[in-house]
Amino acid sequence: MKHIYIIGTGLIGGSLALDFKSALPDCIIYGIDKNEAHLIEAQELGVIDQKATYEDLPNADLVVLAIPVDVAVNELPKVLGKVSDFSVVIDVGSTKQAICKAVDNHPKRRNFLATHPIAGTEFSGPKAAIQNLFKNKTNIICEVEKTASKLQEQVLDLFLKIGMRMRYMNPESHDKHIAYVSHLSHISSFMLGKTVIEKEKNERDIFDMAGSGFESTVRLAKSSPEMWTPIFEQNKQNVVETLEEYIQNLSMFKQMIVEDDFQSVYKAMKDTNYIKQILNGIH
Amino acid sequence: MKHIYIIGTGLIGGSLALDFKSALPDCIIYGIDKNEAHLIEAQELGVIDQKATYEDLPNADLVVLAIPVDVAVNELPKVLGKVSDFSVVIDVGSTKQAICKAVDNHPKRRNFLATHPIAGTEFSGPKAAIQNLFKNKTNIICEVEKTASKLQEQVLDLFLKIGMRMRYMNPESHDKHIAYVSHLSHISSFMLGKTVIEKEKNERDIFDMAGSGFESTVRLAKSSPEMWTPIFEQNKQNVVETLEEYIQNLSMFKQMIVEDDFQSVYKAMKDTNYIKQILNGIH
Numbered sequence: 001m002k003h004i005y006i007i008g009t010g011l012i013g014g015s016l017a018l019d020f021k022s023a024l025p026d027c028i029i030y031g032i033d034k035n036e037a038h039l040i041e042a043q044e045l046g047v048i049d050q051k052a053t054y055e056d057l058p059n060a061d062l063v064v065l066a067i068p069v070d071v072a073v074n075e076l077p078k079v080l081g082k083v084s085d086f087s088v089v090i091d092v093g094s095t096k097q098a099i100c101k102a103v104d105n106h107p108k109r110r111n112f113l114a115t116h117p118i119a120g121t122e123f124s125g126p127k128a129a130i131q132n133l134f135k136n137k138t139n140i141i142c143e144v145e146k147t148a149s150k151l152q153e154q155v156l157d158l159f160l161k162i163g164m165r166m167r168y169m170n171p172e173s174h175d176k177h178i179a180y181v182s183h184l185s186h187i188s189s190f191m192l193g194k195t196v197i198e199k200e201k202n203e204r205d206i207f208d209m210a211g212s213g214f215e216s217t218v219r220l221a222k223s224s225p226e227m228w229t230p231i232f233e234q235n236k237q238n239v240v241e242t243l244e245e246y247i248q249n250l251s252m253f254k255q256m257i258v259e260d261d262f263q264s265v266y267k268a269m270k271d272t273n274y275i276k277q278i279l280n281g282i283h
Numbered sequence: 284m285k286h287i288y289i290i291g292t293g294l295i296g297g298s299l300a301l302d303f304k305s306a307l308p309d310c311i312i313y314g315i316d317k318n319e320a321h322l323i324e325a326q327e328l329g330v331i332d333q334k335a336t337y338e339d340l341p342n343a344d345l346v347v348l349a350i351p352v353d354v355a356v357n358e359l360p361k362v363l364g365k366v367s368d369f370s371v372v373i374d375v376g377s378t379k380q381a382i383c384k385a386v387d388n389h390p391k392r393r394n395f396l397a398t399h400p401i402a403g404t405e406f407s408g409p410k411a412a413i414q415n416l417f418k419n420k421t422n423i424i425c426e427v428e429k430t431a432s433k434l435q436e437q438v439l440d441l442f443l444k445i446g447m448r449m450r451y452m453n454p455e456s457h458d459k460h461i462a463y464v465s466h467l468s469h470i471s472s473f474m475l476g477k478t479v480i481e482k483e484k485n486e487r488d489i490f491d492m493a494g495s496g497f498e499s500t501v502r503l504a505k506s507s508p509e510m511w512t513p514i515f516e517q518n519k520q521n522v523v524e525t526l527e528e529y530i531q532n533l534s535m536f537k538q539m540i541v542e543d544d545f546q547s548v549y550k551a552m553k554d555t556n557y558i559k560q561i562l563n564g565i566h
Contacts, residue, residue: 118492118493118494119494119495120494120495120496121495122496137494138491138492140491140492167491167492177483177492178492180478180479180482180483181479181483181492181493181494181497182492182493182494182496182497184475184478184479185475185496185497185499185500185501186496187533187536188471188475188500188533189500190536190551190552190555191529191532191533191536191555192467192468192471192529193555193558194532194551194554194555195463195467195525195528195529195532196463196464196467196558197554197555197557197558197561198528198532199463199525199528200460200463200464208421208423208450209401209421209423209450209460209461209464209465210401210464210465210561210562211401211402211403211420211464211465212402212403212404213403213405213465213468213469213502213503214464214465214468215562216468216499216500216502216503217468217471217472217499217500217502217503218468218558218562219496219499219500219562220496220499220500221552221555221556221558222556222558222559222562223552225549225552225553225556226549228552229545229548229549229552230545232540232545232548233540233543233545233548236540236541236543239540240537240540240541242478242482243533243536243537243540244537245478245481245482246474246475246478246533247530247533247534247537249474249477249478249481250470250471250474250526250529250530250533251530253470253473253474253526254523254526254527254530257515257516257519257522257523257526258519258523260516260519262512262513262515262516265512265515265516266508266509266512267508268473268477269473269504269506269508269511269512270508271477271480272473272474272476272477272480272504273504273505273508274480275476275479275480275501275504275505276505278480278493279493279498279501279502279505
């Protein structure tokens, strides 16, 4: 794992680059990005060691695709076509069915490992890259059996070194569960922000009255639409299903208030307090 | 401001007690709570100096009502009936119309000041009390003109000492705006938690896959149903209106996804990114 290529030098790609460099001090991190300004910035910030292009990929030990999921689906077959037989390519996208399907019959399928390191912030670009973003976080690995064992081992060993725990799942299960615990959170936050912005034309009122609770629930509404639009597109069916259930729960809650059924309002909240126990498990 | 009585020694009452004690080292903080265990705990934790009862209220310079808003509406007239002419009583509830109406014709109306110090955490009880919770936060003061000037001054001076900035608003405006920036956030978070708990029967999946984004959006679902049920009841009309707008925005977003209109999905998120600028204003 000496020559590591990061395609997409933003929040996730850049943060992985920083952690990989710490874990493997002798490695060289090459950056590839269609946004030349990001590439220069990534190098200036020390996120990558050198700029590179697809022409350099035959030299790679490891290639990381950290680009929007719709672009990844198009680029992965090309990248696999460039790398050597001893090289491993991973993606880190928030959807797993489309990417696995895109290379299911690729002659170099055994050189690919589908991963989803679950970590992030609401910021984006090379300057959003931070060290230890992945420490004590979960990495979902899909279709591990389709990757050459030796290559699997190298990648999983590296993720262990940067502090991640691995979980194995098929792409269908991944996309279904992640719709609930990640994609829906983003939509609820974006729409909360939208509702408040539309209503509070005088932003002074928001500024003055918004407490830390509002800030916490609306934090994800700062996230990158470039990243999130293709995620909702690729995971359309699951996202629509979670949204329908969420809207139904909100409508029921509203109806209880309309009907002055505050015993049910209380009970719905009391039952949901159970989330404390679940969240305690996260840390 | 030597004898300060805190009715309700939980998160807000307890945190105010700690800050008032720091601001006025010579004051004595008396605690009144119908929950005897909380009262003992508050004294053991040093949140209050002494236990007290309503019979002691004629001795008070300042009384703080920090109890659920439905209880406050019942207790405030009684408390006002007990205190001396030189005493000031404040409430700190998250709704302001009902409490102001409850004492509008009270003979001691000029001894009452309606306040809403906007701060909190998702925890509750005396052990949730923390110092500096109110520093650099906003305190909404309602119907300031109905309180005796000298008493206003004493209270506002104390809130300034603990680091709060004051804003003046009528109770109707307060309840309307706070529905958007606080009450709706709590409901969106509770219903998000409910949706995920219902679906993910196997909590191991949530535990493993939930990232910091989910945790942030669902944090408020840990809040106290005892406090929040009467808030939604008292602010019913505004809360229902915000919920209708939120549900409508979610339904529109869902429809865009269903219709593969991802340009509109992108635009809705891009426009909402503007929340960044607003949130930057909060700090």
